[in-house]
Amino acid sequence: MLTLIQNGEIYAPDYLGKKDILLVDQKIGFIQDRIEVPANFVEITVINATGKMIVPGFIDAHVHITGGGGEGSYKTRTPELQLTNATLAGVTTIVGVIGTDGTTRTMTNLIAKARGLEEEGITCYAQTGSYQVPVRTLTGTIEDDIILIDKIIGAGEIAIADHRSSQPTVEELAKIASAARIGGMLSGKAGIVNIHVGDSFDHVELIEKVIDTTAIPIKQFYPTHMNRNPHLFEAAIDFAKRGGYVDFTTSSIPKFFEEGEVKCSLALKRMLDQGVDISQITFTSDAQGSLPDFDENGEFIGLQVGKVSSLFSEVRDAILQEKIEPELALRVITQNPAAILKLQQKGVVAEGKDADLVILNRDDLSIDTVFAMGKMMVKDAVAIVKGTFEQ
Numbered sequence: 009m010l011t012l013i014q015n016g017e018i019y020a021p022d023y024l025g026k027k028d029i030l031l032v033d034q035k036i037g038f039i040q041d042r043i044e045v046p047a048n049f050v051e052i053t054v055i056n057a058t059g060k061m062i063v064p065g066f067i068d069a070h071v072h073i074t075g076g077g078g079e080g081s082y083k084t085r086t087p088e089l090q091l092t093n094a095t096l097a098g099v100t101t102i103v104g105v106i107g108t109d110g111t112t113r114t115m116t117n118l119i120a121k122a123r124g125l126e127e128e129g130i131t132c133y134a135q136t137g138s139y140q141v142p143v144r145t146l147t148g149t150i151e152d153d154i155i156l157i158d159k160i161i162g163a164g165e166i167a168i169a170d171h172r173s174s175q176p177t178v179e180e181l182a183k184i185a186s187a188a189r190i191g192g193m194l195s196g197k198a199g200i201v202n203i204h205v206g207d208s209f210d211h212v213e214l215i216e217k218v219i220d221t222t223a224i225p226i227k228q229f230y231p232t233h234m235n236r237n238p239h240l241f242e243a244a245i246d247f248a249k250r251g252g253y254v255d256f257t258t259s260s261i262p263k264f265f266e267e268g269e270v271k272c273s274l275a276l277k278r279m280l281d282q283g284v285d286i287s288q289i290t291f292t293s294d295a296q297g298s299l300p301d302f303d304e305n306g307e308f309i310g311l312q313v314g315k316v317s318s319l320f321s322e323v324r325d326a327i328l329q330e331k332i333e334p335e336l337a338l339r340v341i342t343q344n345p346a347a348i349l350k351l352q353q354k355g356v357v358a359e360g361k362d363a364d365l366v367i368l369n370r371d372d373l374s375i376d377t378v379f380a381m382g383k384m385m386v387k388d389a390v391a392i393v394k395g396t397f398e399q
Contacts, residue, residue: 009033009382010050012043016057016367020357021064021338029062031363034382039359053384060376061334064342064357065100065364069257069349070165070202070232070292073104073125073132074117077298077311079172085112086296086313088121090220091128091395093295100364100380101131101346101354105165105202107297108172110138115146115153122159128395130380131354131362135202136160139167141174143184150184154191154199161349162200163188165232168214170206178217178231185224198350203231211243215252226252230348232292233257235270241278248284253348257294257341258322259314264299273325276340277332290348291340293319324373347365 011031018024018039028043029036030188077086087123094102106113106124115136122132135283136153137143143163145153153160167173176184185201205212212231219226226247232255234244244254256272265271272276272291279289296315319341322357326337346355353362366375378386385393 010052011055011379011382011384012045012052013055013057013062013365013367014043015063016060017370018357019063019334019338021335021342022317023083023335024357029357031379031382034363036357036359036361036363039357055377059370061368061370061373062357063338063366063368064355065366065378065380066098066320066341067101067345067351067354068094068099068293068295068316068341069103069290069344069345070105070257070294071102071316072107072294072296073102073121074106074113076107076109076113076296077359078112079298080110080311084298084311085109086298086310089125089242089316090394090398091125091130092391092398093316094130095378095380095393096375096389096391098320098366098375098378099130099316100378102133103161103349105135106138107165107204108139108167110140110144113138115144119146119157119159125381129383129385129393132159133161134159135164137163139165139173141166141176141180141184141205147311150187151191151194154188154197155195161197162192162202162230164202164230165204166173166201169208169212170204171208173204174204174301176214176224178214178221181214182218182222182224184229185218189203189224196350198348200349201228203229204238205231205233205236207237207240209239210345212247213238216247224240226250229253230255233294235272235275238268238270241270241275245279245282245284248279248288249282251288253288253290254279255290255292258291258318259294259299261299261312261316271325272322274329275338276326277330280332280336286336286339287302287344287347289340290345291319291322320375327373365396
C-alpha cells in the first residue's frame, strides 16, 4: 500500500520545509523535495497537502482506556475509550493506565483493551499497576510484567500526595522504581514509574526523598497532574530544574481553573520562561477519568469525562494564544513522550519511522487528516475508520 502526500509543510516536529512524503505500508518510506509518480505505476493514493502542516501522530501517555472514575460509587464508573475518541483528536499512540480502582479495573482488562485498540488501528501500550501499593501486577512482579508482556512498558500510575493513595513509604516507592528500572533494562523498555500527584502539600517530596537517599535517578519517575493547583505547579518548576520530567493534564473544567489549576498552554509558557528544557515537559489527557461538574453556586451536579481531544487543544492554544513556536509546542505530545517512554518508532516524521501522521489546516491548526501505521483513519475531519462498536 502506497500513499504519497505532496506539498505539505513538515514539522517533524523540527521544521523541514515543504516536502513530499511517501508512505510504504506502515512506514515512512521517503521524504524528498519532490516525488513524482511514474507513468503506468502501481496503484498509489496521492494527497495534495498544499497549505497544510504535516506533523507526527500525537502520543497520549496517560489514558484510562478501560474507563476510570467510580469514586462516587459504581454508577460513576466512566466508559471505555472508543477508537474515534483518539483518531479524531490526532492521537495515534496511547498508553493505558488504571487509576484509583485497582479492584474492578484489572491488568487483564487493560491488556485486552490495549490489544483491541491495536486491532482497530492505533498503537497502544500499558503501565502495570494502579494507585495501590503493593502494586497489583499481571504476572506477580513488576519486573516480570515489563520483561514478559510486550504491551507493558513501565509501572503506574502510583498515587502519592493524595488521600486516595496507599500512602507509600520512601522504601516502598524506591523498591517499585528499582523493579521497574531493572525490568526496563532487561527488556529494552523505558521501565519508567508513572506517578499520580494529588493535591496535598507534600507535592513530590516522596520522589525527592527516594532520589536523595538511593542511587535511583530522577528521570526514573514520570509525575503527572503537575498543573493541578498553583502550589504544585511551583513545585513542578523546582522538580524540573533538578532534572526531572513533568507532565501536565489537559482534561479539565472551568471550575478547576477558577480554583487555581494552571492551564496547560500557560503552564508550558511559564516553564519555558523559567528556563526549563522543553525535552522534560509533556502533556497527557487523563482521558476517560471522571471530572466533577458544578453549577454556578458551586453545587455538585454530576460528572463529566476527560477527553483525548483536550490534548491537542492545549497545544493549539500554546501556539495560537501563548505564541510558542510550533516546533516547541508540538514536542510535548510527540517527540518528548516518545523519548521518555523509549517508543523509538514514534514521535517524529522521519524515513523508516512508523507512518503516524496528522495533517493540519494551516490557518486555524484544525485537524484535517490522520494516518495511523500508514492507514488513513480520518479524512476531511471525518472518521473513515470506526471502532468495532461505533458502526
